[in-house]
Amino acid sequence: MKKRIIALSLISTLVLASCGTKNNSSEQSSTTAATTAAETTAETTATAAESTTETVTEHETAAQNEVGFEGMTEVGADALNMGNYYVSVDSSSSMFKIADCILHVSDDGMNADIIIDSKSYDALFMGTEEDAKNAAEADLIKYTENKSGQSVFNVPVEALDKEIQCAALSAKKQEWYGRTLVFRADSLPDTAFREQRYATAESLGLKDGKYSIDVKLEGGSGKASISSPAEMTVKSGKATAVIEWSSDKYDKMVVNYLEYTPETADGHSKFEIPVSGFDYRMHVQAETTAMSEPHMIDYTIYFDSASIKESE
Template identity: 50%
Template structure:
């Protein structure tokens, strides 16, 4: 009886010891899990805090950037400057030298009044004279890019001897749209612009031999021909007769240009004035004879109309297609 009591007491003590050890182990595990959970929470909170700070920084940078770029009602409506049929003209198509070239701009607030193009060592560079001095620098690219760019990558304004504002820019190609952002000194913002250096405003002698199509290169003999002519520019309300007549004499080509309107009194080619054939107001058209130095390239012309309250010169281009030439009997 005494032995049974001792054994029972021993078993109870052993069970108590196991339970105590188990509880102790359980508390230890719980404490470890709690510590890990706290550390995990702390790490997560730190990461979220860092991400939040980074997000705030990005938003601040974006706000600063957007504030430096004009948009919406701060800009005027842009116009297309790249015309249908334009093909890029690279430096190797031109002779080395300096030429006056016309520059079209997508914005009436960014007007180039004069431009000198220099071709040298297979590269082109232009000095653009602006209509005003409101822009302090340019960047060849989009306004958003300009806002992020280093100051050393921008093109600063220069003051010419006559006090006008100029910018000296590299020219990748003529007859190609070039993104050109302008920084307003007054608004302290970048404005998106697009410009085109017009190949048709260069004189024929600016082109390298073999790059233009002439009466000589075509082997045209003296005589009369017909040729298809395409007109671009103006309001689109008038047209020219096509095909039209050509006369070749001693290597000089003269084209008869017949407008669908009777209201033109003269034309200009390379600043030379050509009067109308016949009296203004006669018939339902206006006819002129003008020289054609080359084919297959846009020829810049001016035609003066008297249909408005005041006479007004309108810019057009005429392209004479050499593949359509036919000799008249």
Template identity: 45%
Template sequence: MKIIKKILNFMLTISIVLTVLTGCNIQNTSPLNDKPATDENSLQSTDQENIQEDNTEKEAETEEPICGNQIEDGTYSIEVSSSSSMFKIIDAQLTVKNGEMSAVLTLSGTGYEKLYMGTEEEALADTDDKCIYFVEDSQGKYTYEVPVEALNQDINCAAWSIRKEKWYDRVLVFHSSSIPEKVITENSVPDGIYTAEVILSGGSGRASIESPADITAAGGTMTATIIWSSKSYEHMLIDGVYFYPVNTTGNSTFEIPVSMDKDIEVTAQTVAMSTPHDIDYTLRFDSATLKSK
């Protein structure tokens, strides 16, 4: 009997030990504790990325739009952000002249044949001559010269993929914080209609223009109405852009973009001497005489 009792006690002990061990294994394999160790790190990384994106958005919101007439003429290296990592700009050179801005963009890749300053939908509806085709630089990179309406604001740009043969929408922002602060003026002229004295120099000295001239300021740009002393002027050429008379009777009248206190070089074609002649002039508008009309 004693032997049987010892055997029973031994078996009972073994049973208890097995029960305890089995319980521990069940607890350790519980689904509640089966999370990968990297999940928390991934969540932290995602949170950090979200915080960085929020900070970028807040920084962009604090930048006021800046137009060409608020920047001194010159060429500046500028930072440009893109809405897509597939459209990476590795270099951008901003040129400002007479209140107008343009930039030469260099992309990291060679996947885009042409750009269109607008949306994909607008590109599909427009003609191909409005597109900007790439120019290959000395290092084989694709560059594009694009107009820049203003800094610190969204600019729509559609890019044509060579491989996919379709347009892709991109949004670009040119950041004023990356160019010298000293070349940016504090304020632009508020929207409105003004007059200002204008000085015409060059030519033979016989021609003149009406002064003061009417100036319209809108959206950070200024447009002047130029009325010549003759009806014989057929066009004006400014920075490679032709401007034609806006009137059909009376002295030749043009509407051209201008900046204050800067020499604006123009070429005007006249037929006063029976055959067309191109004559170079310089215009200068005096900001001290700017008055609301």
């Protein structure tokens, strides 16, 4: 497998510590084409919706996204090291497209720069749309413009992995629209946490050798899947796993800023990637070529240590 360090365009302007929902079934080859077509349609529809200026009708009919994940536990500022980190944000509205988000952790708590490509919103309010309608002007969060011409809203963050209410003021309609946001702790790098948050091959006492392990994928449109159990190799206390996608349209994966290229066979893209840890949602990205242009999509992969078996 080939890999290379990805250059991040924003590093030159901001020193960051680093960056950083559902099927778990293995699909038969005969369903690969149907799955790919379904995912393409879902992703293309979402992309088109996100680039459209919001109207009242769209607000009423726009697809509602699931946010967070079952059993999530709040992560406060006291669990994190001070610093600036890229963070993924789930939004309940397909109309509210966040291009990037930078989390700032300090002694005073957490806040985040929500970066939006368009000028679709004049202000944000951290609360419900009803509360926003009655809020004082001083409580509204106005945007600033960065060097790329994007809108940047600096918002307080109560906690990660918590549903937070946010209202956005449409620039065109001057109407408030409610959203639910979740700032994802699983998208932060290991260095962001004060304590280790997962098991490793070393802590589990895994000897060098071949294993199988159950894996669970979350993220994207929910149409793609990966094969489970997956093949895992442990060497010198480090684990890698072979991730086999339900489609052959994935041409790149990114794990901890390293890029991995696939082997493609029998309608599946296969990648051998490092297993950073077990029993937590490991953040990865995968690029699909199934749409009109390549699309990088955020996913998490859960490696279940209780399922590890030695291969014969």
